[in-house]
Amino acid sequence: MTLNTAHEPIGNTDGTKLFVMKCGGSTLATLPDSFFEDLRALQQEGAQPVIVHGGGPAISENLAKLGIESSFVNGLRVTTEEVLDVVEMTLAGSINKAIVRRIQGSGGRALGISGIDGGLIMARPVSNSAEVGLVGEVTKVQAEIVTGILALGYMPIIAPIGVDASGQRYNINADTAAGAVASYVESSRMIVVTDVPGIMRTVDGQKVVLPSVTVQQIEELIESGEIYGGMIPKVRAAMDCIQGAVSEVVIVDGKEPRVLSRVLQGEVLGTRIVR
Numbered sequence: 001m002t003l004n005t006a007h008e009p010i011g012n013t014d015g016t017k018l019f020v021m022k023c024g025g026s027t028l029a030t031l032p033d034s035f036f037e038d039l040r041a042l043q044q045e046g047a048q049p050v051i052v053h054g055g056g057p058a059i060s061e062n063l064a065k066l067g068i069e070s071s072f073v074n075g076l077r078v079t080t081e082e083v084l085d086v087v088e089m090t091l092a093g094s095i096n097k098a099i100v101r102r103i104q105g106s107g108g109r110a111l112g113i114s115g116i117d118g119g120l121i122m123a124r125p126v127s128n129s130a131e132v133g134l135v136g137e138v139t140k141v142q143a144e145i146v147t148g149i150l151a152l153g154y155m156p157i158i159a160p161i162g163v164d165a166s167g168q169r170y171n172i173n174a175d176t177a178a179g180a181v182a183s184y185v186e187s188s189r190m191i192v193v194t195d196v197p198g199i200m201r202t203v204d205g206q207k208v209v210l211p212s213v214t215v216q217q218i219e220e221l222i223e224s225g226e227i228y229g230g231m232i233p234k235v236r237a238a239m240d241c242i243q244g245a246v247s248e249v250v251i252v253d254g255k256e257p258r259v260l261s262r263v264l265q266g267e268v269l270g271t272r273i274v275r
């Protein structure tokens, strides 16, 4: 494993300050006010954050309240139309609006939409749809909607629901959606905010965070079982998007003080996934 490679400051090759951030459902409820204050400060300094959020635990809670059974196959929720109703109301409704309110509460400017609005996230069924139902993979992201919202001075807050040309909705894993958004808007880096300090492995009986991993090393860590569960869609989405415009994905803990600006300033924090 490569240890301790310095981060480059975040920014696109054209010099803009756009970056895509994915916020996981595991961490949303516990993000401190200081996280949103940091985001507001970055926006005021001219950075252009684009946020794609999850909400898996809240969806599961709402499904349980409604007595609807749900299960996962390889990290993807088996999704019927009935499940999709709850996914949409949770992600595009309460979670999306809660994030917008927290950003606005800290003085930031945010505008929440789902992937359905304006056909932002176009999707088709995943290849194993016979097993998982209405789960989608992204066919296109209408990047001009994202850049248009940024040009109005707002940060887009995107709920990962997709739609196809016939109007069928799809449940899209939030890590997958974030990777696709980062690719289509040509963000050079993506920050994945979660509830662990990065990709960890056990060395001499101690859990350590890997500062940097390559695509090949990730395959080995999945193979050995050291990367499992919710970390798998994260690293798969990272591996997909770093084939194109995105040159690195950084996985960090949202509870780390001023985590976004520290990553943007080039501090070595969390795990960088590089080609």
Ligand SMILES: Nc1ncnc2c1ncn2[C@@H]1O[C@H](COP(=O)(O)OP(=O)(O)O)[C@@H](O)[C@H]1O
Pocket (backbone or CB within 6 Å): 023, 024, 025, 026, 027, 054, 056, 193, 194, 195, 196, 198, 199, 200, 201, 226, 227, 228, 229, 230, 231, 232
């Ligand atoms: N090698 C690993 N290092 C760190 N976390 C891992 C690893 N493998 C699996 N995980 C699990 O992945 C979880 C993060 O995924 P998930 O709960 O889906 O987060 P999110 O809601 O942010 O998408 C961690 O809490 C941890 O349990």
Ligand SMILES: CC(=O)N[C@@H](CCC(=O)OP(=O)(O)O)C(=O)O
Pocket (backbone or CB within 6 Å): 023, 024, 025, 026, 053, 054, 055, 056, 057, 059, 075, 076, 077, 087, 135, 136, 160, 171, 172, 173, 174, 175, 230
């Ligand atoms: C297809 C699929 O599994 N979709 C996810 C969408 C939310 C998500 O990905 O949320 P996290 O980032 O919090 O895991 C789900 O239904 O839970």
